[in-house]
Amino acid sequence: QKEVEQNSGPLSVPEGAIASLNCTYSDRVSQSFFWYRQYSGKSPELIMSIYSNGDKEDGRFTAQLNKASQYVSLLIRDSQPSDSATYLCAVLGPYSGGYQKVTFGTGTKLQVIP
Amino acid sequence: DTEVTQTPKHLVMGMTNKKSLKCEQHMGHRAMYWYKQKAKKPPELMFVYSYEKLSINESVPSRFSPECPNSSLLNLHLHALQPEDSALYLCASSPLRGSANTGELFFGEGSRLTVL
Numbered sequence: 001q002k003e004v005e006q007n008s009g010p011l012s013v014p015e016g017a018i019a020s021l022n023c024t025y026s027d028r029v030s031q032s033f034f035w036y037r038q039y040s041g042k043s044p045e046l047i048m049s050i051y052s053n054g055d056k057e058d059g060r061f062t063a064q065l066n067k068a069s070q071y072v073s074l075l076i077r078d079s080q081p082s083d084s085a086t087y088l089c090a091v092l093g094p095y096s097g098g099y100q101k102v103t104f105g106t107g108t109k110l111q112v113i114p
Numbered sequence: 115d116t117e118v119t120q121t122p123k124h125l126v127m128g129m130t131n132k133k134s135l136k137c138e139q140h141m142g143h144r145a146m147y148w149y150k151q152k153a154k155k156p157p158e159l160m161f162v163y164s165y166e167k168l169s170i171n172e173s174v175p176s177r178f179s180p181e182c183p184n185s186s187l188l189n190l191h192l193h194a195l196q197p198e199d200s201a202l203y204l205c206a207s208s209p210l211r212g213s214a215n216t217g218e219l220f221f222g223e224g225s226r227l228t229v230l
């Protein structure tokens with residue numbers, strides 16, 4: 001089982017719709033979760049972090065965390081063509097060798113259709 | 115605007131060349147990273163420096179040699195690379211909470227390396 005799993009997509013949504021991106025993780029002791037956005041040919045950009053169960057909202061973005069189900073999601077409301085990118089879920093793992101490693105999922109490609 | 119700056123943006127080198135990638139951050143972060151990313155794959159951790167000391171080497175071949183001259187600078191020295199080393203090399207910095215990794219990574223724009 002992969003440590004962080006995402007559907008690779010592409011996920012296609014019409015402009016103005018809600019895009020829902022999902023991620024599951026395997027290590028139950030993980031405490032910190034992140035969403036990075038990566039445009040084609042560019043570097044990843046941190047857009048959301050979440051540490052507690054429930055929802056965290058930032059503008060059109062809402063991150064949701066359910067530790068019991070080991071599930072993280074990102075909702076993008078009023079999707080815009082400029083949201084078209086690959087979204088990487090990342091999890092900060094437990095200490096191993098004195099260090100906590102960030103593990104990335106393989107990313108979900110989102111296409112917002114005008 | 116990115117506060118993590120990488121140079122060069124593009125690099126083409128032969129297998130016998132020696133070159134270096136450079137990274138500078140002005141965010142006051144005490145952790146710096148090198149990642150390698152191949153097309154359609156997630157970033158893959160190579161090295162971690164915490165407080166200017168190498169804390170993680172993810173079993174990277176010795177043809178890649180990192181260096182952290184000070185808290186703002188990170189270099190990656192390249193020698194005798196192979197064509198399969200062609201990739202986007204990403205530098206990142208991260209705030210630490212004490213000595214603990216926060217997991218918040220701030221990436222530079224990357225250096226796209228092609229090895230002929």
